Amino acid sequence: MEAKRIAAEKAAAYVQDNMVVGLGTGSTAYWAIEYLGKRVSEGLNIRAIATSFQSEEQARKLGIPIVQFADIEQIDITIDGADEVDEQFNLIKGGGGALLREKIVAAASKQMIVIVDESKLVGTLGKFPLPVEIVKFGFEMTMKKLGKLGCELRLRMKDNEVYLTDNGNYIVDCHFGSITEPERLHQLINLIPGVVDNGLFINMTRHVIAGYRSGNIEELVKKDT
Numbered sequence: 001m002e003a004k005r006i007a008a009e010k011a012a013a014y015v016q017d018n019m020v021v022g023l024g025t026g027s028t029a030y031w032a033i034e035y036l037g038k039r040v041s042e043g044l045n046i047r048a049i050a051t052s053f054q055s056e057e058q059a060r061k062l063g064i065p066i067v068q069f070a071d072i073e074q075i076d077i078t079i080d081g082a083d084e085v086d087e088q089f090n091l092i093k094g095g096g097g098a099l100l101r102e103k104i105v106a107a108a109s110k111q112m113i114v115i116v117d118e119s120k121l122v123g124t125l126g127k128f129p130l131p132v133e134i135v136k137f138g139f140e141m142t143m144k145k146l147g148k149l150g151c152e153l154r155l156r157m158k159d160n161e162v163y164l165t166d167n168g169n170y171i172v173d174c175h176f177g178s179i180t181e182p183e184r185l186h187q188l189i190n191l192i193p194g195v196v197d198n199g200l201f202i203n204m205t206r207h208v209i210a211g212y213r214s215g216n217i218e219e220l221v222k223k224d225t
């Protein structure tokens with residue numbers, strides 16, 4: 001909790017007056033939204049786009065003005081969590097089911113700051129099951145095809161019902177163990193009919209802020225190649 005909170009506080013400090021801000025989803029992004037709410041109550045002027053109903057509701061309660069894509073040209077900065085971050089800054093996201101909206105928002109952003117606690121930093125992605133959002137129609141067949149890519153998979157459930165995303169779709173959690181070629185896997189998954197998108201975020205961030213239980217904060221910035 002504390003590690004997530006300090007990473008979020010550091011990231012929220014990057015937000016400046018008049019920015020359009022993408023609000024992530026999850027227990028780490030929660031803290032970033034709280035800090036932004038505090039700054040708004042102190043006079044910061046921003047407009048925000050949320051990546052989930054949950055984050056939008058939190059932001060509204062805090063008085064953060066929410067806009068829609070029709071109202072903006074692009075997003076200046078997005079602050080979001082991740083389930084895993086590898087050494088090339090590739091991510092697995094979607095543990096909280098918001099991967100599709102998160103990817104749309106990240107892709108519309110000039111910069112994305114990823115906030116995590118130290119447990120999310122990994123050498124190779126894949127220990128965390130990769131969330132894949134699929135449409136309901138033909139989901140059994142879509143799952144068979146996903147399984148052929150070499151993963152153990154499970155349809156996500158919640159309270160004994162099939163979990164539904166904010167977009168009305170299903171999520172399949174695909175356990176690959178080790179994802180050695182994330183870019184290739186990303187493409188292979190998204191080529192399967194019925195797949196809407198998957199939780200691999202490739203080359204979408206250059207800035208990761210990691211909070212440690214010790215209270216230290218590590219800021220990782222990808223160098224130009």
Ligand SMILES: O=C[C@H](O)[C@H](O)[C@H](O)COP(=O)(O)O
Binds near residue numbers: 028081083092
């Ligand atoms: O769908 C949820 C998002 O991708 C989250 O950012 C991710 O699951 C990390 O969540 P948390 O900060 O709660 O660990």
